[in-house]
Amino acid sequence: MTREKQVATLRPSSSSVRLLAEVVGGTTAECAAVCCCCPCGLMNLLVLATCKVPVGLCRKALRRNRRRRLLKKGLLPSAKCTSDDKDFQIHPAPSSAEVMELDKEMFDQFYSGGFWRS
Numbered sequence: 001m002t003r004e005k006q007v008a009t010l011r012p013s014s015s016s017v018r019l020l021a022e023v024v025g026g027t028t029a030e031c032a033a034v035c036c037c038c039p040c041g042l043m044n045l046l047v048l049a050t051c052k053v054p055v056g057l058c059r060k061a062l063r064r065n066r067r068r069r070l071l072k073k074g075l076l077p078s079a080k081c082t083s084d085d086k087d088f089q090i091h092p093a094p095s096s097a098e099v100m101e102l103d104k105e106m107f108d109q110f111y112s113g114g115f116w117r118s
Helices: 003-010 014-073 097-110
Strands: none
Touching: none
16 A cells, blocks of 8 residues: 555545534533533522521411411401301392393393304
């Protein structure tokens, strides 16, 4: 083999150079994502665990204490549901002739108009 043929076979072709560049670029992008996003995610988790959750628990406890205090003073109605049978009786609609006539009139007026038309 001549020297020129040996040098030609040692040079990578243009398609393999492009493929290598794509692999290197993809690997660099993945490394950058891991190096940038992981610390931010860990910091967010740390802030959540040390600040946000305890603050939420303290607020809930303060609300509960304030509600108990107001209930003791009688400023808030109790949360217990006491119902009388008289409060929830279902009364039938009056069946007078006027109501029946109005019902027929409304039905005739809106019957052929469709759902969205009046």
